[in-house]
Structure formats: structure tokens, C-alpha cells
């Protein structure tokens with residue numbers, strides 16, 4: 549990639565730091581399908597600890613983590629409740645149905661945040677005419693709603709009431725460390741009442757590859773088999789886990805800065821004519837550009853010509869994501885470029 553390009557497409561674009569590359573170089577490895585990769589084993593113990601769960605599983609992608617978790621928490625023919633713009637619904641190739649054999653029940657929300665009040669009318673017991681609810685999936689932070697953070701009491705309340713009806717709860721916590729930093733709540737506390745949680749090492753935390761899914765040991769044991777079925781038995785993947793361990797150690801402390809950079813973008817974008825910026829709580833900035841009379845695709849192309857890459861989400865919204873490989877000054881330059889594009 550051209551070093552002068554300012555890449556705000558996603559926090560997945562972060563490259564491994566020199567320390568990570570060194571750790572990868574030195575990683576002790578073994579065959580993980582036999583459970584013999586010491587670095588993966590360390591990562592799985594550490595991730596479980598941070599998530600406050602008995603065990604965890606290293607998976608190649610967050611998508612695979614969500615797929616394994618929803619399969620573990622449901623039976624064929626059940627429903628999974630999530631919000632209408634959830635990653636598991638919009639960006640995971642219908643794996644809830646394709647792999648788990650479940651139907652998604654999508655619930656409208658303002659900013660991706662479900663509440664028990666919104667969910668309760670859709671929760672169904674076993675009956676002769678409908679599919680029962682198997683699980684509820686909460687996305688924290690919420691990607692398409694602009695990095696929204698769930699209030700802790702809302703998560704706790706949903707978990708308590710769901711469990712009272714025998715319904716499980718999964719947290720799609722791809723960016724749960726951003727939620728943790730934004731609220732000062734440990735990840736283990738955020739996920740305390742949820743059955744399973746997935747989080748990505750490969751986003752703001754900076755690892756090149758990998759996500760974790762955490763939960764009770766008996767479920768993670770089953771999850772290991774599902775991971776193999778999905779083609780995720782990765783052998784000497786300790787070279788990846790070594791980067792993941794560093795991501796967990798050093799990554800969270802850097803996220804506060806990403807959030808500051810997102811606030812800078814928000815402040816600057818708000819000054820652009822006819823651009824409406826959604827509330828920004830973490831590292832994702834979503835803005836509605838429909839009033840500019842220009843399509844996100846067209847604006848993206850014009851920005852790219854000025855060295856800034858930022859994608860449209862749909863025909864109205866554009867998204868900018870801050871991360872450790874973009875500086876405050878580059879964020880500022882990106883906003884300047886946007887102003888030029890809109891003036892031109």
C-alpha cells in the first residue's frame with residue numbers, strides 16, 4: 549500500500565508491530581489439532597481469563613467465532629434474535645441458517661442496541677406452530693450503528709430474563725475491548741452473564757489474524773470439533789497466537805487514542821456542509837451524506853484520488869474507522885480532503 553494513503557476503511561487494516569513480528573518469529577509451536585501448540589494454549593487460557601469464562605478457542609476469524617457460538621447455543625430449527633443491522637445477519641453469509649439451521653429474527657433498533665422491552669415480544673417457547681427462540685445475539689460495540697456501546701445494565705437485564713426462559717445469550721464482541729475502554733468496565737464484567745462471547749484480535753488490538761470465542765469448558769470442547777468441521781484446525785498456528793498474546797497485552801491500552809481520533813473526525817465532519825454524523829462513542833464514525841446530493845460511492849472515489857480511503861455502508865451512509873496505524877494528523881488531513889471533495 550502507498551504509505552501516503554490514509555486508510556480509514558476499517559481497524560482490520562492494522563499491520564503487526566515490530567514487537568509482534570519478533571514474537572511470531574520466536575513463537576514456540578506444535579500441532580494445535582492435537583492440542584500441542586503451547587502458544588495457542590497460553591493464548592486460550594489468557595483470553596478465557598480476560599473474558600471471565602472457563603475456556604476459550606482461537607479461531608481464524610470473528611465470523612467463525614460467531615458461527616461456532618451460535619451453533620453451540622441453539623438447536624436446528626430454532627430462532628436467533630438479533631438487531632436488524634447485526635453483523636451476524638448482514639455480513640456473515642447467512643451462516644446462522646447455513647450452518648446452524650436457525651432463522652434470524654431481526655429486531656429494529658435506533659442504534660443497534662437491543663433492550664428486553666424490544667425483544668420480549670419475539671421470544672417464543674416451544675410450540676406446535678412456530679420455531680422456539682434458541683439464543684439472542686448482542687453486538688457490542690455495534691459496528692453499523694457507529695461503534696455504539698451497550699449499557700451494562702441492559703446486557704445484564706437481557707441475560708437474566710433470557711436465561712429465566714431457557715434462552716441463551718451470545719455477545720458478538722468483535723470490538724468488546726473498545727466497549728471496555730470506553731466505559732472503564734473489564735471485558736469479564738461486560739460478558740459476565742452471557743453464555744458465550746467472541747472478540748477479534750485482528751481489529752483495533754492489532755494482531756494480523758485471529759479471534760477468540762469464550763464460554764463454559766464443555767461448550768468450548770464441542771466448539772473445537774465445530775472449528776475443525778469449518779476448516780479451522782490450524783496446526784502450528786502458534787505463530788499467529790504469539791501476535792494475539794501481544795495484542796491482548798498491549799492492544800487495549802492503545803484504544804483510548806483511537807477513540808480520541810474518532811472524536812476528532814466527528815468534530816471535523818460535523819462542520820462539513822450537509823453531512824450528519826451519528827453519535828461517536830468509540831472508534832467508528834458513521835455519517836449520513838445523502839443531503840450532499842452525492843452518493844457515497846462517488847465521494848469514496850473522489851477521496852481516494854486525494855489519498856484517503858473510506859467506504860460507503862449503503863446509499864446514504866459512509867464509515868470511517870480509526871486505528872493504531874493512522875495518526876491524529878492523518879485524521880485531520882482526511883477531514884481536509886473531505887471538505888475539498890464536497891466543495892469541488
Ligand SMILES: *Cc1c(COP(=O)(O)O)cnc(C)c1O
Pocket residue numbers: 608609610611612614635636687689690691720722723748750759
Ligand atoms: C469484524 C466483525 C466480525 C468478524 O469479522 P471477521 O472479518 O470474520 O473477523 C464480527 N462481528 C462484528 C460486529 C465485526 O465488526
